[in-house]
Amino acid sequence: MRLGAELEVIAEQLKSLAKAQDRLHDLYEAVIGREVDLSVVLQLIVDTAMELVGARYGxxxxxxxxxxxxxxxxxxGLSEQERAxxxxxxxxxxxxxxxRLITHPEPLRVDDISAHPDSAGFPPGHPPMRTLLGATISTRGKIYGDLYVAERRDGQPFDVHDEALITALAGAAGLAIDDARLYEQTRLDAEHFQRLLLPRLPDLRPFSAAADYRPATTPGHIGGDxxxxxxxxxxxxxAVIGDVVGHDLQAAAAMAQIRNMLRALLYDQRTPPSTVLAHLDRALAAITDDPVTTACLARIEPVQPDAWTLRWSTAGHPPPLLLTPDHPVGYLHADPDLPLGVDTAQPRNDHTHPLPASSTLVFFTDGLVEHPAYPIDTGLGRLAALATEHAALPLQExxxxxxxxxxSDGHDDMAILALRTPRA
Incomplete structure (x- = not known):
């Protein structure tokens, strides 16, 4: 009977070790294969530690x-009431x-917190805790932080087995944190690179202009807007707004190349937007291997001192949004031509619309309105309502x-360009 009991204990320990190994593997896979956001990684480490040793708090x-x-x-591990x-x-x-783990970076196992000489007590409202187990997390030979668990759910103090698990987890956590920090720095560098590629709007008087770019919330997502x-x-x-298909540095580099070629064509050829886009499409097909790109190219042309004509051509891009003093906000819908990089033989068309004084044109990429929970028309309608609500603001605001x-759901890059005609 005694031997049977001991074998059952050994079997439980083996199950616990196998479970711990699975959790450590899941942690590594989560960081390397699926999740690299540092805040999520830190929370995952704490949750894993609590599960490994059956702790109530971590x-x-x-x-x-x-x-x-x-x-x-x-x-x-804190309940809503404990957080409150x-x-x-x-x-x-x-x-x-x-x-203590900061000054003495070795595993710490305490059976009675209040009796420990280094204990400083708990602040008001803190849940009672008696047992504590901690380990130091290091990255690249430098202490990054400390991992703690408190109060085993079975009421027993933490043992040597628990200490070994938490120490092993702290070692794996150091690698995971280091990878997440490296990835985060790479993402920030790529985002900075992409922002450097976007232009600073020049003086466009008599028109007012403002623009904004927001990167996707998805980690590692670099766009071509x-x-x-x-x-x-x-x-x-x-004016032009565009979106290169893809979410990586190649898309960002292609965006810069296309924008520079288009700027040269715009300045040199005094032709309608459809002709400029056709020239650009043929040039891209002949001398680059850039990916498919959507774009909306427009010209605001003076016809009277207080009136202008908008002439635009759309290459598979969302329509511009127009706000005028005397009419409700509305989209300038027109049958879109093919995106750039699809078929250079297909014709491209121009569209026109009058622009009175104090009109505001809004060009945007689809990342501003797309959401997986509802159709694109719903997002367009919400954007129109939002534009109406804030129409009186200065253009940058x-x-x-x-x-x-x-x-939108924020999982794609978004770019906005707004132009406003002068007052009468």
């Missing part, structure tokens, strides 16, 4: 730049028992409001 403290105190604390009780209480900075505007020699104002309150 936390991960991140050291500040000076390496002496915690400047970030990710707790887990701690509302307004400053998170721990590692000055009490939690700080772009905009541009310039005054051309025949006193018209040319107007564009920022559209970007801040966009009806």
């Amino acid at each position: 936390a991960l403290g991140v050291l500040g730049e000076n390496g002496r105190y915690l400047d970030r604390f990710i707790p887990a 009780d701690l509302a307004g209480v400053e998170f721990p900075h590692g000055r009490g028992l939690l700080g 772009w905009y541009d505007a310039l005054l051309v020699p025949d006193h018209a104002c040319a 107007f564009v920022q409001a559209l970007a801040d309150h966009h009806p």
